[in-house]
Amino acid sequence: MKTNSPIKVLAICASPRKGNSYFLLEKALEAVEQLNLVPTEVNRFHFGQKLFAPCDACMKHKVMQGQCRIKDSFQPLRDLWVGADAVLYAFPVYHMGIPGQLKCFIDRLGNSLGYYFQSGEPRTFHIPRLNKAMGFITQGAHLYGGQDLALNYMINHALLMRCIPVPGDLPASYIGAGGWTGGQAGKSSLEKLFEEKDRDASNAVEAAQQVARRTVEMALIVKEGLRAARHVFDEDLNYRYVLKNLD
Numbered sequence: 001m002k003t004n005s006p007i008k009v010l011a012i013c014a015s016p017r018k019g020n021s022y023f024l025l026e027k028a029l030e031a032v033e034q035l036n037l038v039p040t041e042v043n044r045f046h047f048g049q050k051l052f053a054p055c056d057a058c059m060k061h062k063v064m065q066g067q068c069r070i071k072d073s074f075q076p077l078r079d080l081w082v083g084a085d086a087v088l089y090a091f092p093v094y095h096m097g098i099p100g101q102l103k104c105f106i107d108r109l110g111n112s113l114g115y116y117f118q119s120g121e122p123r124t125f126h127i128p129r130l131n132k133a134m135g136f137i138t139q140g141a142h143l144y145g146g147q148d149l150a151l152n153y154m155i156n157h158a159l160l161m162r163c164i165p166v167p168g169d170l171p172a173s174y175i176g177a178g179g180w181t182g183g184q185a186g187k188s189s190l191e192k193l194f195e196e197k198d199r200d201a202s203n204a205v206e207a208a209q210q211v212a213r214r215t216v217e218m219a220l221i222v223k224e225g226l227r228a229a230r231h232v233f234d235e236d237l238n239y240r241y242v243l244k245n246l247d
Contacts, residue, residue: 004247006039007219010084012077013046014102019187020139022046022196024208025090025180028137031209042082046072055111062123063127066116067230068108075173078109082116086162086219088212089154090137094183096146098153106157113161117241130236131222132163134182135215136176137208139237141185143200147178162238166218179204 011029015021032040050073059068067076076084091102099132114125136154138147157177158165167173181189181202190208227246233239 001182005223006041008083008085008214009040009042009219010080010087010218011042011044012087012089013044013104014089014099015047016049016099016101017187018046018048018148019092020179020190021090021092021137021182023089023188023191024139024177024204025139027194028135028177028208028212031140031213034215035213035216037217038244040216043084045077045080047099047101050101052108054100055107058151059110061112064115065123066112066114066118068112070108072106074108077105078112081109082113084132085134085223086133088135088215088216090156090208091150093138093140093146093150094150098150110157110160115127127160127162128241130162131214131226131242132158132161133166133218134158134163135166135168135211135223137175137179137211139179139181139204141181141183141188143180145180147180148175151176151178164218164222166211166215168207168214168241172207173210177204177207180206236245 007099008034013022013025029042034040050072053070053072058069061067090100114127115123117128118126136151138150140147155165167175168177179190182193190201190204194205223246226242230243233243
């Protein structure tokens with residue numbers, strides 16, 4: 001069954017440089033473009049040298065209706081994130097974890113959105129069942145450089161935001177897509193290895209494409225499932241936001 005309702009995909013390259021993570025994300029989006037099951041609208045956001053200040057726990061978002069008082073690159077990405085059905089994150093491994101810019105973004109996202117979706121007073125921290133499908137793609141210089149740890153961190157992010165983490169297919173993808181550059185630190189290392197038909201680089205691209213495809217498919221399942229069963233969830237405040245935005 002095909003649907004005319006597009007799946008809105010947000011593709012985030014959470015790397016300060018346009019290199020290996022960007023390459024994997026673009027390869028992943030090729031798989032999205034080849035999907036004929038559902039139309040898609042893809043928005044890209046590259047962190048690059050954009051500014052993301054850290055959360056300082058000022059709590060101003062409580063009285064600003066979920067708005068963060070710090071004005072930088074957070075707001076435009078927040079708006080894209082809130083409007084997406086599916087979110088793909090591609091990021092390098094830093095210190096066996098995620099890059100600082102990405103951590104700053106999700107810290108502020110989690111804090112501020114707790115007061116973003118409510119109306120009326122008093123406001124209490126509440127994030128509804130957003131049910132966005134999320135896929136994660138990472139890469140590092142070394143085979144055991146922390147890819148699994150970084151992926152697990154982002155899976156926790158999805159769960160905290162009441163979203164759905166989506167892996168690719170076994171055996172290429174257990175919990176996401178993880179690649180490595182064979183110890184090379186160059187921005188184009190992974191792309192060059194892929195062009196040379198390196199097995200590990202090819203596996204990383206395959207996993208990234210699986211993650212992207214399955215994430216969009218899950219977004220479709222969720223969207224059409226909610227539409228078909230909206231009468232079941234109409235009275236549940238946790239689903240009010242997503243039901244309101246179905247159409």
